[in-house]
Amino acid sequence: MIEVLYFAWLRERTGLSRETVETQAATVADLVEELRARSEGHALAFSDLRAVRAAVDRRLAGLDAPLAGAREVAFFPPMTGG
């Protein structure tokens, strides 16, 4: 079980700020593939991965990052603070 968080337009497109996912995905990319199949909104959210950043257990992670033992994965666009 992994808690998946969405921010900004990923939240808007999926229509969710978080969801719990039953998954055996080995990497972030594998998880993305599974999430894409969940709804049209999910597919739209992940249609251009160049614009998506991920954090595994609050640590920035690439698509190839392993998910072994991960509890939380967040997806968001590049941050715009300041």
Add this chain to the structure above:
Amino acid sequence: MEVELREAPFDPAAELAAFAAPGAGAVVTFTGVVRGDDGVERLEIEHWPGATEEAIAAMVQEARARFALSAVRVVHRHGTLQAGEPIMMVLAAAPHRRAAFEAADFLMDWLKSRAPFWKKAHRAGSAAWVEARSEDEAALSRWGDGRGPASTVS
């Protein structure tokens, strides 16, 4: 409190007046304001409760390790902001000016691209997420190894 995340407006002058920096010979402040020049009426700032505070605290810790600071503070708003309102403020105090300038500069560069905030600009009849600028991302490399507190969002 070195890091304050808040929804309510704040007064930069009051922040400066309340900023206690014993022994400091220099205080540098930066205030970011909602630009109203391109039709933006209001800004919606989304954050990641908990993780945003942690990320900024890590940046402040890194700034303290790199620069000889007497005191440091970051205030950042979230929620809905009107054009002209202050978004955030960095205050850095040091015995001498160089460290204060550099710490404020360092914190701004990291806050721009590695603090979990996302801005949505509302104009008359439309709204759009603000896209990150490549110059902001590139600015991180000014700080040596480019890692800093950056490998984490917390």
